[in-house]
Amino acid sequence: MVNKSIGAIEFRSISKGIEISNEMVKRADVDVIYAKSICPGKFIIIISGDASEVNEVVSYGLNFDKEYIVDSFILNRIHDDIVNGLKSKYKSKDIEGLAIGIMETNKVCSGLEALDKALKSGDVNLVKLQLAFAIGGKLVYMVSGTLSSVEHSINTAIEEIEAKYIVATSIIPSPEVEFIRQII
Numbered sequence: 087m088v089n090k091s092i093g094a095i096e097f098r099s100i101s102k103g104i105e106i107s108n109e110m111v112k113r114a115d116v117d118v119i120y121a122k123s124i125c126p127g128k129f130i131i132i133i134s135g136d137a138s139e140v141n142e143v144v145s146y147g148l149n150f151d152k153e154y155i156v157d158s159f160i161l162n163r164i165h166d167d168i169v170n171g172l173k174s175k176y177k178s179k180d181i182e183g184l185a186i187g188i189m190e191t192n193k194v195c196s197g198l199e200a201l202d203k204a205l206k207s208g209d210v211n212l213v214k215l216q217l218a219f220a221i222g223g224k225l226v227y228m229v230s231g232t233l234s235s236v237e238h239s240i241n242t243a244i245e246e247i248e249a250k251y252i253v254a255t256s257i258i259p260s261p262e263v264e265f266i267r268q269i270i
Contacts, residue, residue, distance in 0.1 A: 095144060159196075
């Protein structure tokens with residue numbers, strides 16, 4: 087884990103999301119690690135930096151025009167697998183002999199918060215992170231580890247997020263390795 091913070095705002099409008107995000111990043115010295123249009127017609131910005139700067143930028147964005155905001159978060163001491171996953175970089179995608187846990191949420195921000203808790207709660211690795219594009223605005227992630235670690239991790243994530251935002255979860259004790267490799 088690193089001592090970096092990340093913050094995000096998910097907007098219901100692409101044009102307002104771009105406009106507000108542009109104003110947000112002018113406020114403080116933060117890095118934009120993800121800023122994209124996502125399905126269905128939404129926009130998300132995810133920034134990283136020192137906690138005080140991330141707090142300032144996200145707070146500013148949340149007060150800019152609340153009508154267009156779907157969800158948001160600020161996570162301090164973010165698990166580094168999330169930042170790497172947002173950049174499509176993973177420690178390892180080796181799943182041989184490991185269980186797989188999958189969580190699907192209907193909000194990106196809530197899903198990322200749950201993922202952070204899941205990664206911090208057990209000895210699991212993030213092997214796939216898919217944000218909203220071409221999947222109807224959902225977030226889907228997959229973790230691997232021993233069966234008990236995966237079960238604990240997914241259960242921790244379930245406790246972190248409101249049930250209405252969970253689309254589904256799955257735990258696969260003995261995945262067909264070649265099939266799962268095709269997916270990840």
